[in-house]
Amino acid sequence: MLLTLLRKPKSATFAAVNLPLSVKFSLLFSTLRHPQPHPFPETQPLEKSALQSLVLSHFHHGKFHSLLQNVVASPSLLLTACHNLRKHGPDSTPPPPLTLDSVSAHFFSVQELSFQLSKNCLDIESCCIPIFPEANKGTSLVLPNLKLKVVLEAIRIVLEVIYDDRFATFSYGGRANMGRHTAIRYLKNSVENPSWWFSVKFDKALFGSRHVEKLCLMLGEKIEDNALLDLIRRLFECKVVTIDLSGVCLGRGLPQECALSSILINVYFNVFDKELQELRLKTNKKNPKFKENELVEGPSDSGSVFYKPLKIYAVRYLDEILVITSGTKMLTMDLKNRVVKFLVENLDLKVDKLKTVIHSAVSEKIEFIGMELQAVAPSILRPPKTEKAIRARKKYLRQKEVRLLELKNAKERNRKKLGMKLLNHVHKKLKQSNGFKFDFRIENEVRQVFSTWGDEVVREFLKSVDERWEWHRKLTAGDFLSLARIRDKLPHELVNAYDNFQNQVDKYLKPVKAKKQLEEEARRREEEEEEKYAQRTVEDLTRRCIKVDAPLELIRKAIKTVGFTNQMGRPRPISLLMVLEDADIIKWYAGVGRRWLDFYCCCHNFRKVKIIVSYHLRFSCILTLAEKHEATKRETIRHFTKDLKVICGVNGDEKVHFPSEREIKMMGDKILSDPTAVDGSLTLALIRLASDEPCHRCISHFCDRTDTVVYRIHLLQKYLDLNPLDENNWVPQMGAIHDSLHRKCAPLCSEHISELYMGRLTLQDIDCTAFVDVD
Numbered sequence: 001m002l003l004t005l006l007r008k009p010k011s012a013t014f015a016a017v018n019l020p021l022s023v024k025f026s027l028l029f030s031t032l033r034h035p036q037p038h039p040f041p042e043t044q045p046l047e048k049s050a051l052q053s054l055v056l057s058h059f060h061h062g063k064f065h066s067l068l069q070n071v072v073a074s075p076s077l078l079l080t081a082c083h084n085l086r087k088h089g090p091d092s093t094p095p096p097p098l099t100l101d102s103v104s105a106h107f108f109s110v111q112e113l114s115f116q117l118s119k120n121c122l123d124i125e126s127c128c129i130p131i132f133p134e135a136n137k138g139t140s141l142v143l144p145n146l147k148l149k150v151v152l153e154a155i156r157i158v159l160e161v162i163y164d165d166r167f168a169t170f171s172y173g174g175r176a177n178m179g180r181h182t183a184i185r186y187l188k189n190s191v192e193n194p195s196w197w198f199s200v201k202f203d204k205a206l207f208g209s210r211h212v213e214k215l216c217l218m219l220g221e222k223i224e225d226n227a228l229l230d231l232i233r234r235l236f237e238c239k240v241v242t243i244d245l246s247g248v249c250l251g252r253g254l255p256q257e258c259a260l261s262s263i264l265i266n267v268y269f270n271v272f273d274k275e276l277q278e279l280r281l282k283t284n285k286k287n288p289k290f291k292e293n294e295l296v297e298g299p300s301d302s303g304s305v306f307y308k309p310l311k312i313y314a315v316r317y318l319d320e321i322l323v324i325t326s327g328t329k330m331l332t333m334d335l336k337n338r339v340v341k342f343l344v345e346n347l348d349l350k351v352d353k354l355k356t357v358i359h360s361a362v363s364e365k366i367e368f369i370g371m372e373l374q375a376v377a378p379s380i381l382r383p384p385k386t387e388k389a390i391r392a393r394k395k396y397l398r399q400k401e402v403r404l405l406e407l408k409n410a411k412e413r414n415r416k417k418l419g420m421k422l423l424n425h426v427h428k429k430l431k432q433s434n435g436f437k438f439d440f441r442i443e444n445e446v447r448q449v450f451s452t453w454g455d456e457v458v459r460e461f462l463k464s465v466d467e468r469w470e471w472h473r474k475l476t477a478g479d480f481l482s483l484a485r486i487r488d489k490l491p492h493e494l495v496n497a498y499d500n501f502q503n504q505v506d507k508y509l510k511p512v513k514a515k516k517q518l519e520e521e522a523r524r525r526e527e528e529e530e531e532k533y534a535q536r537t538v539e540d541l542t543r544r545c546i547k548v549d550a551p552l553e554l555i556r557k558a559i560k561t562v563g564f565t566n567q568m569g570r571p572r573p574i575s576l577l578m579v580l581e582d583a584d585i586i587k588w589y590a591g592v593g594r595r596w597l598d599f600y601c602c603c604h605n606f607r608k609v610k611i612i613v614s615y616h617l618r619f620s621c622i623l624t625l626a627e628k629h630e631a632t633k634r635e636t637i638r639h640f641t642k643d644l645k646v647i648c649g650v651n652g653d654e655k656v657h658f659p660s661e662r663e664i665k666m667m668g669d670k671i672l673s674d675p676t677a678v679d680g681s682l683t684l685a686l687i688r689l690a691s692d693e694p695c696h697r698c699i700s701h702f703c704d705r706t707d708t709v710v711y712r713i714h715l716l717q718k719y720l721d722l723n724p725l726d727e728n729n730w731v732p733q734m735g736a737i738h739d740s741l742h743r744k745c746a747p748l749c750s751e752h753i754s755e756l757y758m759g760r761l762t763l764q765d766i767d768c769t770a771f772v773d774v775d
């Protein structure tokens, strides 16, 4: 009894760090038993290290114990979860930090939740809100309310602390700093000579109760806490946490998914990752990497030995698995069979065997995490400079040299002018004062100036091989003094002096040595160039690296489906958006454009994505604005400019939301954060309702503003009357927001509606269970 009593406060010491120990004890017990309005006046969100020590303090005998009761339920952890869920725009001033009081006052009582969790008596069913589609057609969607979302996030935080270090290095998605772009960077930089590859496709089936049981067994290996595992089981039963392995909605910010499911997928696939890692290590051991000098040299020269060690690479982004080998087709086939067998037998998953086939890396493209991969020669990724580019470069360098020379000459001229002026002045003075009435003598100074000038000129002259050559030629080109017959008749001193002079000319002006040096330099450069060319050619023939492309066809299909372009691929207006305000129309386009730019910035053909955003989206936006105001395209451009500036606020400030042409041009492969796909903002329009509804609170997580406007959600698939499940009509690999959100009404404050339009906020970041009824 005493032990359990003592253990409990341990977590609470982290919760209320600044309080004296005795107070903490009494506070904790009082709240756990009777929720009170102000028990933890100073509870603050946890820093990462505090979080880690809080979780680790429940680790003994190889397992974590009573996590739900003492860690998840801890008010400070719940507050941390609240903090994680809250999003605000990058431009706005951050809102004041959440406290237990502010959350309790506006949203729900954290103390009560903490108590319910610690006693394991949280009524989950009442927190799962079904969202019914219009006229009750189709399936409903079950979403957690804000309180349950906080619990999900709290569980995710705890699991992240426990598991993140244990995941394989090639497991991406749902992890900090391990997103799509990091995976792509790995593929681009580390994979050598891929020859065959395959990606695993799963059959369409939800993560069923069998899988949940398996998942709980896996969690049980590290966590001995039946209450927590039961809670996770119940979350799946209530369908508030779902995992759809064959779907495309994972990692896309759609409301069907939550961050907890990402980490659960990673936990589920962890054994598979370990198995694959083992296989990789075994292969590497069987095919040790030779050091350069251990290789047997070829008969003619050492450069002719090419050794390609057999390697296996793997990348897993949530449920997308890509395995790459540098070996033969047979070996890859064998590997594929083993991978599929493991997934079927050990993870109880259904693999679509028709779609899980191996492809040649060189001759076929493969689709992975929304991008297209292909193995190509290095020169395709970094093409050598064309003749034209080289010529242009040379021309540029020459022009630069000329400009430099002109600048120098101008300086010289000015200096001389100034010197002459000075001399003139001095001379005049000298005349006026009849000679010798100086305070000081300037001869020395003048002499010095002249001597430095002289030195400079000589040095400059001697630097130039051509000038020396010319002078040398002139001075040594036969003179009568060199003719033997005449020399005899001339005074001895004169001939001697002449010979001496010739020697000096040879010594200082003979350009042979310098010329040789120049020639040597040129030859070396040429040789280097040749060597580089040879190396490049050999590399092109022997090395392969991965080229990552944006799927342009899919993007084109998407922009046609949404209606940015007509059948001819020309920009056209979107009539659905015309009821929006000007700024919102531009923000909507900006949200789509920026997301595409973010998502594909690592691609080789990024330039083409830029054109689509910079031209097709921009002009579709201009045309939409034009049609809305019944103006011509020219008038619209005159009003908004091509950068789509809008005047906002009472001060008449101009704001630019859409990336400018210049900004787009400068964009490159720099962002490494996990980008959110465009699907969520592309298929969603929020239309302001003209109604005098009573004030509602903004439904963005933990936003307490009540100066809101009600917006109605319009979904693209409903508007176009398309079924997202039908791949022929819909764009494959593009997710869709669940039908049941169509025509729902959401009260939002001005900041969060703007963020939603701009695509920085997704439907995952708003409380979809708090929609209001407007009829």
Ligand SMILES: [Zn+2]
Binding pocket: 698, 699, 700, 703, 704, 705, 748, 749, 750, 751, 752
């Ligand atoms: Zn808000």
